[in-house]
Amino acid sequence: MAPATPLWEFVDITKAYPGVLANDKVCIKLLPGSIHGLLGENGCGKSTMIKTLSGVQQPDSGQILHNGKPVTISDPQAARDMGIATVFQEFSIVPTLSVGENIFLGNMPRSRFGVIDWTQVHDEAARVLKEMNVDVSPDVITGTLSVGEQQLVEIAKAIAMDARMIILDEPTAALGEDEIERLHALLRNMRSHGTAILYVSHRLDEVERIVDEVTILRNGRVVRASGETRINVAEIVNAMVGEDIGEHYPKEQNATDEVVLKAQGLATKAGVKAVSFDLRRGEVLGLGGVLGSGRTEIARALFGTDELISGQMNLNGNPVRFDREIDAIRAGLALVPENRKYDGLFFNFRASGNITAASLGGLSRFGILNLKAEEQATRDLIRDLEISTQAEEKTVNFLSGGNQQKIVIARWLFSDSEILILDEPTQGIDIGAKIAVYKLINKLTRAGKSIILISSDHDELLAMSDRIAIVQHGTIVRTVDASNLTHSDLVRASADVQHPTPEEAFA
Known part of the structure; x- marks a missing residue:
């Protein structure tokens, strides 16, 4: 059988910025009905390639072919007109608009009189969300949703275009395991209908599960083209970094028996309910749960971002109350937020x-x-x-x-800070940077600091935690030694809508 004609093909694409050669004669073939992984460490040139194919920028040299014919993608609208939908890592939603308005922003359905057909906006948005198995109303204001739900709205925008080519840049960075599985099922269905998908992710375990072929970039160049590297984590990492990095999760056991923080019956208007736990010196306490389970809300309650309506905390044996973030900071607490770009950086x-x-x-x-x-x-x-x-x-x-x-x-x-709350600390960063964060966690706990780790990456949570507290519906339902859990245990326990005993949950 003759090989399929590429739907899109990059030929010797080169792009330079002052002092940086971002893409150096990059060649990629994107086939219809195929999920193609574009991989590499931060700064390797992936984002530049995405911007070129989506019309955000023009290459300095090289050629772009569509169905074998040379084309120029002059701007993002031209890309959309050619059937390309892009889900960028940086959100492009308007938080003050409804979910339906965001899904069809720039492409609103109109009546025969030229006015926006709001009924069609609602119905079509509801159809797309149902297809994605996302339980969000098209009428809700997008800014009121969690980061993960906003990510799903971004993906819904691309699905609604009925594009022949979809580019996904870190699409699961803010999603939990259940949401990732639903998204992957949707992508497999789209692949079966001939859609070409360019998939960019630092979560190599999911890349191994979902992609058909990979192109790996390093320092702006292709170091492994499609078919040259087997799709398994070890070979991909070796090609990305140019060496065998060894242990992915270099966990140290530094926990002591000394309790540094004790929470009893914490509750907030944001949905935290009767949360109780203790944190020990040198410990990494993981918070496990599905998207929307209340993990981030617990972090905000501890840090004084959301006001406590009941409950109490003891720090080093003394009662404390944080009415503002500055109170928590002065007491030695720190919060690395889930969304560093909106909440963490100037x-x-x-x-x-x-x-x-x-x-x-x-x-x-x-x-x-x-x-x-x-x-x-x-x-x-x-x-x-x-x-x-x-x-x-x-x-x-x-x-x-x-x-x-x-x-x-x-x-x-x-x-x-003595206690660091890390909310998705490795979200959207490459394997080398992840390992640097893990080694930093070890260094902190070795020095007697304590960590509360929130992560949607179950392998990361299991490997780097000493104990894991399972969060459901805004409360901690049980806490288990991480060494006694497997990946499947954690998935079942996090998704369980009941409150079984630990023996029942992990049987």
């Missing part, structure tokens, strides 16, 4: 300004910040965490996701 600041943001008092005199002292105080952290040296000169919006995440964590190291 994009117009360099690394130094971001790192010192929570503790400026020691760098100020008479209310005036000593910028030279700030630079000196943060230089060691930038070096120790292996943050790009560009962070000293450039604002953080020019840095990779991994460097941005390490800067958020560095803020709390600078504050010398």
Whole structure:
């Protein structure tokens, strides 16, 4: 049988920015009815390729072929007209609009009189959401949804276009296991109907499950073309980083019996209900649960972001109450938020300004910040965490996701926080940056710090936690030693709508 003609083909695509060759003669073939993985570490050139195919930018040289014929994708509208839908890692939703309005934004159904057909907007949005098995009303305001639900709305926008080519850039970064499985089932169905799918993800376990072929980039060049690398995690990682990285989860056991934080009966208006647990010195306590289970809400309650309506906390044996985030910070708590881009970074600041943001008092005199002292105080952290040296000169919006995440964590190291709440700390960062975060967790617990780890990556949660607290409907229903759990145990326990005993849940 003759090989299928590529629906889209890149031939020797080259794109340079000042001082950086982002893509160097990249060649990729995208076949109809195939899921093609585009892989590589942050900064390898993946985002540049996505922007080129989606019409956001033009290549400096090379050729783009559509069904074998040369084309120019002049802008994003031209890409949409050619049947290309792109789900970018950065959300493009308008939070003040409804889900239905966001799904059809820029492509609103209209009546024969030229006005927007709101009934069709609602009905078609409801159809797409039902097809995706997403239980969200088309009429709800998008900004009120969780980060994961907003990610699903982004994907729904692409599905609604009925595109022949879909580009997914980190589509599962904010999704739980159940949502990932539903999305993968949808993609397999689209593949069976001839859709070409370009899939970009740092979660290599899911890449292994879903993609048909891979292209791997390193330093802007193709280092493994489709068919040259078997689709398994070990070979993919070796090609991405150019070496065998060894242990993916370098966990150390540093937990003691000393309780540093005890929560009893915490409740908030945001849905936290009767949450009780204890956290030990040097421990990593994982919070496991499906999307919307209440893990992030528990983090916000602990950090004083959401007001407690009942319950109490004890820190090092003393009762505490945090009515504001500043109260928690002064007491030695830190929160690395789920969405670092919206809640964790000042994009117009360099690394130094971001790192010192929570503790400026020691760098100020008479209310005036000593910028030279700030630079000196943060230089060691930038070096120790292996943050790009560009962070000293450039604002953080020019840095990779991994460097941005390490800067958020560095803020709390600078504050010398004793308890760090890490909400999806490796979301959207590459394998090398993930391992750097894991080693940092070890370093922190070795120094007697305590970690609350929230992660939708079950393998990560199991490997890096000492104990795992299962969260359902805003409450912790049980806490189990991580060593006594398997991946399937965690999936079943997290998704269980009842409250069985541990013996029943993990039988």
